[in-house]
Amino acid sequence: QSDLTQPASVSGSPGQSITISCTGTSSDVGSYNHVSWYQQHPGNAPKLMIYDVSNRPSGVSNRFSGSKSGNTASLTISGLQAEDEADYYCSSYTRSSTYVFGTGTKVTVL
Amino acid sequence: QVQLQQWGAGLLKPSETLSLICTVYGGPFSGYSWRWIRQPPGKGLEWVGEINQIGRTNYNPSLKSRVTVSIDTSKMQFSLKVSSVTAADTAVYYCARGPGTTWFFDLWGRGTLVTVSS
Numbered sequence: 001q002s003d004l005t006q007p008a009s010v011s012g013s014p015g016q017s018i019t020i021s022c023t024g025t026s027s028d029v030g031s032y033n034h035v036s037w038y039q040q041h042p043g044n045a046p047k048l049m050i051y052d053v054s055n056r057p058s059g060v061s062n063r064f065s066g067s068k069s070g071n072t073a074s075l076t077i078s079g080l081q082a083e084d085e086a087d088y089y090c091s092s093y094t095r096s097s098t099y100v101f102g103t104g105t106k107v108t109v110l
Numbered sequence: 111q112v113q114l115q116q117w118g119a120g121l122l123k124p125s126e127t128l129s130l131i132c133t134v135y136g137g138p139f140s141g142y143s144w145r146w147i148r149q150p151p152g153k154g155l156e157w158v159g160e161i162n163q164i165g166r167t168n169y170n171p172s173l174k175s176r177v178t179v180s181i182d183t184s185k186m187q188f189s190l191k192v193s194s195v196t197a198a199d200t201a202v203y204y205c206a207r208g209p210g211t212t213w214f215f216d217l218w219g220r221g222t223l224v225t226v227s228s
Contacts (some may be wrong), residue, residue: 003154034213035149045204045218046147046155057216089155093213097168099157103148 004029004090004102011108015074017078020105022090023071028100030071037066037075041086049088050075077107085109112137114219116205122226128192132205132219139217143208144188145215146179149203156201160208161188195226 005023012018022029022037029035033053038046048057050066053073063078073092077084090102120131132144145160158188159169161179169177173192179186192199206215 036214038215045221046215047217047218048214051212051214051216084156091155091157091214094169099171099213101155101157104154 002100004092004103006090006099006102007081008103009106011110012077013079013110014080014082016080017076018080018099020075020088020090020107022071022073022075022092022102024092024100025071027096028071028092029068029073031066031095032093035066035068035073035091036091037064038089038091039084039086042091046089060096080109082091082109112207112217114205114207114217116203116219116222118125118203118222118224120223120225122224123197124196124226124228125194126226128190128195128203128224128226130190130203130222130224131187131207132189133187134207135186137192139183139186141210143179143210143212144179145206145208147204147206147215147218148199149204149221150198150201158190158203163173177224195224197226200224200226 037050040046053068054066088105113135116132143162146158157181161167176193178191202221204220204221207217
């Protein structure tokens with residue numbers, strides 16, 4: 001299984017919106033609505049931000065939203081804040097009953 | 111507040127067996143799947159394996175022959191063993207929880223750095 005493809009880095013100014021893409025195949029992202037997104041600050045464990053494409057866990061800001069079209073999922077962060085600067089990873093369940101993660105995107109707040 | 115506390119040996123020699131344990135505190139053990147993910151230094155996340163609420167296991171095909179995940183319900187613990195380790199197994203290993211029959215990881219342990227070096 002291959003990693004899902006994400007841009008290495010995305011940046012934006014405070015208050016702007018940014019979108020991170022996550023491209024897989026018809027065997028993972030395209031097969032199920034089981035895409036999740038994780039935020040990871042340096043030295044910390046990942047934190048669940050979005051599950052099942054577009055659902056937010058309790059306590060996660062509504063500035064974070066998710067969507068999917070075909071084999072590509074996306075995470076949008078609106079009203080970018082300094083605390084959003086982190087690495088972001090997507091994940092998908094696959095037809096092989098396994099999980100695959102994205103390559104990771106470093107978000108920089110300018 | 112539910113927490114996952116993990117521990118295990120942090121330094122191994124090539125060919126030894128990696129062994130980690132994760133204990134659930136402050137919340138239920140049943141009704142969840144229990145999972146392991148690893149992250150090599152400076153790199154991305156890799157799913158290692160899992161065990162579900164009825165004891166069924168599932169492993170990353172690239173590691174399947176060397177990995178065992180097990181549970182001890184009485185102790186509210188689950189464990190990971192990786193045999194015949196090499197330097198390529200050097201990583202931070204995270205334990206994580208998956209609610210019921212779901213396909214995401216909603217709670218993570220703090221991670222354990224395991225280094226394989228001769």
